[in-house]
Amino acid sequence: MNAVFSVFHLNIFVPWILSMVIGILVGATPGLTATMAVALIVPLTYYMEPLTGLAMILGVSFTSIFAGDIPATFLRIPGTPASGAAVLDGFELSKKGKGSLALTIDLICSALGGLIGVILLIIVAPPLAKVALKFSNFQYFWLGIFGLSMSAVLGRGNIVHGLISAVLGLLVSTAGIDITTGFPRFTFGNVELMGGIGFIPAMIGLFGISEVLKNVRNKESLMERTLHDKVKISLVESFLIVWKKKWTLFKSAIIGTCVGALPGAGADIAAWVAYGVSKKTSKNSEVFGTGSIDGVIAPTSANNAALGGTWIPALVFGVPGDSITAIVLGAMLMYGLRPGPLIFQQSPDLIKGLFSIAIISQFFLVIVGLLGIKSYSIILKLPRNVVMVGVIIFSVIGSYAIRNSFFDIYVMLFFGIVGYVFEILKIPLAPMILGIILGPMIEDNLRVGLIKTGGNYIPFITNPISAVLAILIILTFFSGPIVKFFKFVFKKR
Amino acid sequence: MKTKNKVNIWFGIILIGISFFVIYESMKFPPFILAGKKLPGPNFFPVILSIILLGCGINEILSTLKYMPLEKNGESFISFINNWGNQNILIITLGLILYVFILKWLGFIVSTFLLASIFMIRLKTGWLRGILYSIFLVMIIFVLFGTIFRVQLPVGLLNFGF
Numbered sequence: 001m002n003a004v005f006s007v008f009h010l011n012i013f014v015p016w017i018l019s020m021v022i023g024i025l026v027g028a029t030p031g032l033t034a035t036m037a038v039a040l041i042v043p044l045t046y047y048m049e050p051l052t053g054l055a056m057i058l059g060v061s062f063t064s065i066f067a068g069d070i071p072a073t074f075l076r077i078p079g080t081p082a083s084g085a086a087v088l089d090g091f092e093l094s095k096k097g098k099g100s101l102a103l104t105i106d107l108i109c110s111a112l113g114g115l116i117g118v119i120l121l122i123i124v125a126p127p128l129a130k131v132a133l134k135f136s137n138f139q140y141f142w143l144g145i146f147g148l149s150m151s152a153v154l155g156r157g158n159i160v161h162g163l164i165s166a167v168l169g170l171l172v173s174t175a176g177i178d179i180t181t182g183f184p185r186f187t188f189g190n191v192e193l194m195g196g197i198g199f200i201p202a203m204i205g206l207f208g209i210s211e212v213l214k215n216v217r218n219k220e221s222l223m224e225r226t227l228h229d230k231v232k233i234s235l236v237e238s239f240l241i242v243w244k245k246k247w248t249l250f251k252s253a254i255i256g257t258c259v260g261a262l263p264g265a266g267a268d269i270a271a272w273v274a275y276g277v278s279k280k281t282s283k284n285s286e287v288f289g290t291g292s293i294d295g296v297i298a299p300t301s302a303n304n305a306a307l308g309g310t311w312i313p314a315l316v317f318g319v320p321g322d323s324i325t326a327i328v329l330g331a332m333l334m335y336g337l338r339p340g341p342l343i344f345q346q347s348p349d350l351i352k353g354l355f356s357i358a359i360i361s362q363f364f365l366v367i368v369g370l371l372g373i374k375s376y377s378i379i380l381k382l383p384r385n386v387v388m389v390g391v392i393i394f395s396v397i398g399s400y401a402i403r404n405s406f407f408d409i410y411v412m413l414f415f416g417i418v419g420y421v422f423e424i425l426k427i428p429l430a431p432m433i434l435g436i437i438l439g440p441m442i443e444d445n446l447r448v449g450l451i452k453t454g455g456n457y458i459p460f461i462t463n464p465i466s467a468v469l470a471i472l473i474i475l476t477f478f479s480g481p482i483v484k485f486f487k488f489v490f491k492k493r
Numbered sequence: 494m495k496t497k498n499k500v501n502i503w504f505g506i507i508l509i510g511i512s513f514f515v516i517y518e519s520m521k522f523p524p525f526i527l528a529g530k531k532l533p534g535p536n537f538f539p540v541i542l543s544i545i546l547l548g549c550g551i552n553e554i555l556s557t558l559k560y561m562p563l564e565k566n567g568e569s570f571i572s573f574i575n576n577w578g579n580q581n582i583l584i585i586t587l588g589l590i591l592y593v594f595i596l597k598w599l600g601f602i603v604s605t606f607l608l609a610s611i612f613m614i615r616l617k618t619g620w621l622r623g624i625l626y627s628i629f630l631v632m633i634i635f636v637l638f639g640t641i642f643r644v645q646l647p648v649g650l651l652n653f654g655f
Contacts, residue, residue, distance in 0.1 A: 029637060160556075164508065164549045171515060171542050178535040181525055185535055186518060216585065217578030222616055385616035386626050389609050392585065396592070397605075397634055401644040406593050413589050420582075425504055443538040450533050 004356045006349075012052045015044075016357065019056035020063045020364055024372040027067025029398065033080045033200065034064040034267070035323040042331050050335035051350055055357045057331060061324050062361050065267055065303050066110040066369050070376050073102050075391055077208035081200065082267035082303040084433055085275040087207055089288065089295030096291055100377060104238040105293060106300040107369040109249055111362040112242070113301030116253035117260065117308025118358040124312075135262060137449035138460045142469035143262065144442035147269055148434055149476045161427045169435020170442070172197050179440070180447055192407035199436040201399035201412040206429045208395045209416025212388050214423060222385040235370070241293060248278055248294050249301045256302030260309020266322030267306040272434055274302030280476060308358065315339055315351075501557040508550030512543040519543070584615055600649025601639075606631050 007013065019041055026037035041060045045053030068079030073090035086106065093102035135143070148166050175186040176196030187193040215221065242249060252274035259270035278298035279288040288295045307324070314325035332339050337347060344351055380387060399412040419429055453459050461470055475482070518539075525534030573579050588608060595604040609630050613623030638644040 025637075026642070029642075160549055160552055164546070164553075167542050167546050167549065168511075171511075171539065171546070174539050174542070178522075181523070181535050183522060183535045185522065185539070186515075213582050213585065216581040216616060217576075219577060219617070383618070385618050386613065386622075388616065389612045389618075389626075390630055392589070392612065393605060393609055393630055393634060396589065397601075397638055397644075397646070401638055401642070404645055406597065409589070409593050413586065417586065425500065447533045447537060451527065454530060455532055 004360075007051070007055065007353055007357050007360065011049070012055050012357075015048070015052055016055040016059045016361075017364065017368075020059040020361070020368045023060040023063030024067045024368055026060070027064030027079045028070045028372060028376060029079060029394070034061055034068070034082065035327065037061070037064040038324050038327050042327060045331065050332070050337060051353045051357075053331060053335060054328075054350075054354055057328055058354070058357050059361050059364070061307055062110075062114055062304060062358075062365055063368055063372075065307060066107060066300075066365060067372055069106050069110070069300055070103060070372055072207075073106065074099050074376060074380055075208070075387070076211040077391060077395065078203060080268075081203065081437070082271055082306075084203060084207075084268060084430070085271040085299035086296070086303075088275065088299075088430065089290070089292045092289065092291035093296065098291070100373060101233045101238065102296050103373045104233055104235060104370075105242055105296050107366060107373065108235070108238055108242050109297050109301040110304040110369070111365045112249055113253040113256060114304035114307060114365065115359065115362045116250065116301075117257045117305030118355065118362070119308075120254070120257045120305075121308040121311050121315075121358070122355050135465070136463075137445040137452065138463055138466045139469065140262075141442060141445040141449060141460065142466050142473070144438045144445065146469050146473050146476070147273055147438050148431070148442070149473045158426070161425075162431050165422065165427050165429065166431035166435045169432035170439045171435075172202070172432075173436050173439020174443065179444055180451075190407075192405065195403075196440075197411055197436070198399075198402060198408055199433065200402050201408040202415040202436055203433050204395045204399050205412040205415030205417075206419040206422075206433060208391055209412060210419025210423055210429070212391055212395075213416065213420040215384065215388055222388070223383055235366070242297065245294055245297050248282075248297045251281075252278060252298040252302040253305035256305030257309035257312075259302070260306030260322070261312040266310060266324070267303040268437060270306035270309070271299035271303040272430070275299045276476075311358075315343065498557075502554055505550045505553030505557065508546055508553060512547040512550060515539050515543040515546075581615065585612065588612065596647050596649070598649050601646035602631055602635065603649070605634065 007016075022041065023034075023037050027034060037060045038057055041056050042053075045056055048056075065080060065082050068081075068083030069086040069090060070079060072078040072083040072087045073094050076087055076091045078084045078087055090099075090102045090106065093099065148170075173196070175193055176184070177194055178185050184194055255274045255277060256267070256270040259273055260267065275288075275295065275298045278294055279285050282288065282294055284292070284294075306322075310322045310325045311328075314329055329339055337343060337350070382390075395412060395416075396409050399408045400406065402408060418432075422429055422432075449460065450457070459466075461467060516539075519536035522534060522536040525532050574583075588611065592604060592608045595607070598604075599607075606627050609627035610624050613626055614620060618626065635646065639646045
């Protein structure tokens with residue numbers, strides 16, 4: 001119990017809470033990622049005690065991942081990449097005057113998802129990390145394809161349109177220096193393209209600017225207030241709604257933790273996979289994307305749960321689960337700690353304190369998050385025309401800020417126009433973003449795997465984990481016809 | 494009947510065009526040979542994707558033709574341009590392209606204030622309100638990005654960086 005009480009010392013508690021407020025500010029600002037929030041905090045922790053520094057890092061990461069959902073829900077601009085999937089139903093609810101309802105549910109799910117992620121981190125860290133380490137190129141390739149196949153089920157309607165969007169996203173991801181050979185592909189002599197097309201400007205353009213372009217066509221709606229929340233709801237009422245959907249939350253949080261535990265697959269992929277699985281397994285899958293509560297619960301509980309998952313390989317094996325834990329590992333080494341199996345024996349008090357902070361952070365997240373939602377909704381009482389200009393300027397500066405690159409502003413604008421055209425043609429945007437994110441992972445693992453086998457494709461399906469993933473992919477696409485077939489066969493009998 | 498129009502056919506043609514272009518460009522990439530054995534090189538993945546895209550493009554055209562007749566009463570270019578909403582889209586697009594140019598010369602504060610004011614006035618905010626909101630917006634972004642998050646906002650040739 002001492003470990004729990006020790007975290008309430010003022011020298012830990014005050015910086016911890018301040019970092020959570022900073023997390024809200026960074027996460028809710030389009031273009032600034034949770035990784036950036038952690039990177040901003042780490043230099044401030046140089047001269048602090050290790051537990052204080054780690055408390056700040058944990059606090060800022062949990063709040064910034066949630067805060068990314070605030071502009072995603074109200075404005076359709078994901079604050080962080082992990083909020084990409086939260087746009088789908090959150091924004092639809094916001095359009096129906098239920099933005100605050102969606103975000104309060106989102107907040108509860110983020111906190112509960114985070115809590116489940118941390119509990120799983122404490123309980124199953126070693127066995128899960130061992131499974132994750134068994135993944136080779138073949139399994140990672142299938143995992144990427146599985147994530148992408150989810151995008152086909154994410155879109156409403158035409159699967160071919162989902163496929164077009166995903167393939168275009170994958171093609172975009174091939175631009176830049178080829179990692180295996182070092183050859184520049186599709187750069188056309190442009191130095192800016194050598195590093196590839198950044199998915200953050202692309203995401204801001206696809207979701208944010210396309211929404212602006214759609215809005216500025218209608219003179220009447222431009223004069224209205226941006227946020228017209230018709231549904232006011234208390235925290236307790238929101239909790240009761242979430243309680244009715246507890247299995248969606250639980251399932252998504254477990255998916256989030258497991259995906260987070262795989263090195264290289266972070267909160268963003270976890271959110272998309274959880275959304276896809278929830279949609280596919282739901283009895284009312286047709287309401288996903290139209291303002292479904294399940295569509296809010298699944299990605300928001302998964303992305304915060306994934307944070308707990310990313311700490312599993314980081315703490316147990318010293319292998320970062322994502323970019324945030326990569327910075328955390330650097331910070332731990334800076335504090336004189338050596339992440340790995342021995343840390344549990346060498347610094348038991350620190351580990352207990354760390355777990356206590358991770359659990360208590362979820363409760364503070366609710367308080368700080370509510371303040372964040374309230375502040376944002378006050379700003380959004382302005383007329384839509386003013387907010388739309390604000391969105392344009394924030395999108396521009398947000399895109400520029402990542403690499404201080406003017407080129408990224410053009411990338412954002414290009415994808416904004418692409419997003420607008422896609423909206424007209426009723427092509428889903430989500431698979432394209434997922435294609436850009438997963439492209440390097442899929443291509444690298446496919447090619448490195450083939451290089452290892454000398455061009456032989458057989459090992460891609462003979463491994464048990466690969467086979468399971470391949471079957472899951474087939475089921476993702478063909479579960480409908482398979483179920484119909486079995487129903488037909490059993491009816492005949 | 495399912496409604497599809499000429500836009501879908503054009504979209505299919507563009508997809509086919511993109512796939513041929515990618516295949517053509519990929520052919521210029523060098524092969525990857527390791528220990529005398531030819532292995533998947535830089536063109537391997539883009540070519541696979543292009544073939545899938547080619548199929549999707551053909552499918553888009555064929556499925557559109559299947560749902561003939563095509564919509565004939567499409568919007569003419571003149572009426573498209575004369576539409577206030579479409580003009581806004583063009584102004585925002587061109588404004589942002591121009592903005593990047595002026596950003597390099599005039600810096601963040603002046604160019605962002607100009608861009609925000611023009612957009613606000615165009616979107617019927619009113620002159621005075623538009624200018625006041627623009628000043629407020631520039632201040633917020635400057636404090637948030639420039640001061641708190643230490644992002645190096647462009648100062649331009651006039652060195653308006655404060």
